[in-house]
Amino acid sequence: MIDIALSFINKYISNELSVRLGSTIDVNIDSINKDASSDNLLITLINIEEEKNYKNQDHYRKDNPDDSGYKTVNPEIKLNLCVLFSAQKNDYTEALKQISCVITIFQGKNVFEKEDFPADITNLDTLIVELYSLTFEQNNSLWQTLGSKMVPAVLYKIKLLSMQDNRVLDETGEVRGIGLNILRKS
Numbered sequence: 001m002i003d004i005a006l007s008f009i010n011k012y013i014s015n016e017l018s019v020r021l022g023s024t025i026d027v028n029i030d031s032i033n034k035d036a037s038s039d040n041l042l043i044t045l046i047n048i049e050e051e052k053n054y055k056n057q058d059h060y061r062k063d064n065p066d067d068s069g070y071k072t073v074n075p076e077i078k079l080n081l082c083v084l085f086s087a088q089k090n091d092y093t094e095a096l097k098q099i100s101c102v103i104t105i106f107q108g109k110n111v112f113e114k115e116d117f118p119a120d121i122t123n124l125d126t127l128i129v130e131l132y133s134l135t136f137e138q139n140n141s142l143w144q145t146l147g148s149k150m151v152p153a154v155l156y157k158i159k160l161l162s163m164q165d166n167r168v169l170d171e172t173g174e175v176r177g178i179g180l181n182i183l184r185k186s
Contacts, residue, residue, distance in 0.1 A: 002045070002081065003029075005127060005158065008117060009083070010043055016105045017041070017098065025098065032086060032148045039090050041098050046142070047082035051160060078160050082132060084142075086153035095152040103154055106131070128159040 006029050017025040026040035085102050087095035112127040132155045134142065143150045 032146045044084045051078040081158040099152040132157040
């Protein structure tokens with residue numbers, strides 16, 4: 001699911017940058033290169049966090065709306081992805097232009113709903129892209145942790161990625177049909 005969301009963002013940003021800058025921009029989902037010698041725009045997943053404000057505690061789901069029975073499932077989890085867009089360019093001015101363009105793109109459209117996704121993406125409902133500002137100390141720590149020299153970059157929080165396992169639980173809370181006795185003591 002995370003890969004699908006980031007691939008969608010990658011394609012969206014690639015298309016928008018090409019239209020706005022008039023040339024094909026190489027946008028990749030990848031980790032930061034330590035030597036920053038590549039000449040592209042990178043999308044890097046920095047952190048995953050649970051969105052507690054929308055926590056759904058409903059343990060019952062109706063698989064068929066016409067069916068009167070309910071199945072027991074664990075509630076879905078909503079995630080926020082902290083994603084870094086970094087322009088690792090040989091031309092610093094070009095890097096600044098690309099990062100500025102990314103900011104402008106998400107300022108113009110920061111909410112993606114079902115109708116925005118291609119028909120083959122059926123498991124995404126909504127993605128909300130919000131600018132996430134770091135203090136100087138946090139920014140310094142981020143680049144030290146990444147082990148790379150600092151390049152023009154912007155951090156976004158992509159909110160409300162829903163994940164749900166479709167397996168049904170039995171009355172004891174065990175997944176039906178799978179013998180998971182890992183946590184039980186003999």
